[in-house]
Amino acid sequence: MTVFTEAAHTAEFILSEANGHRSRESGTLASGQNLKAGTVLQLNGSSKLVxxxxxNNTAGDLIDQAVGVLLGAGDASAGDLKVAYIARDAEVNLKLLTYPSETTAGGQKADTIASLKLLGIIARD
Incomplete structure (x- = not known):
């Protein structure tokens, strides 16, 4: 029997968002990445999404804050790619997000949730 696996759908992780397109923003996904919908993003040194x-720094604080969550899959493996992402005022399903996995030091999940909360993006479990 053949087994099919579906990829994450565009915006599948969104539980609610602000009216119109207030929650959404557009940006440039840095080349060399192939990301699925629901990937948590930050800006790199050249203001591109990664x-x-x-x-964390030695004090345990995040070095870079999250800037949002990728709305749909983005394949920038061949070069920079314009994408849309949720940047503010939304509720998202934490189980459908892609964020850093826990290390032995831990705290990545909590840091991701806290960083998104600063944007008004509430991650529901």
Whole structure:
């Protein structure tokens, strides 16, 4: 029997968002990435979107904050790609997000949720 696996659908992770397109923003996904819908993003040094890394400094604080969640899959493996993302005022399903996995030090899930909350993006479990 053949087994089919569906990829994450565009905006499947959204539980609710602000009226109109107030929650959404457009940006440039940095080349070399192939991301699925629901990936938490941050900005790199050249103001392009990259995967949120959740890295902390020696004091345990996030080095970079999240800027949003990728709305649909984006394949920028061949070069920079214009994409849409949820940047503010939304509720999202945490189970459908892609964010840094827990390390032995831990705290990546909590840091991701806190960083999104600063944008008004509430992650529901």
């Amino acid at each position: 995967v949120f890394d959740g890295d």
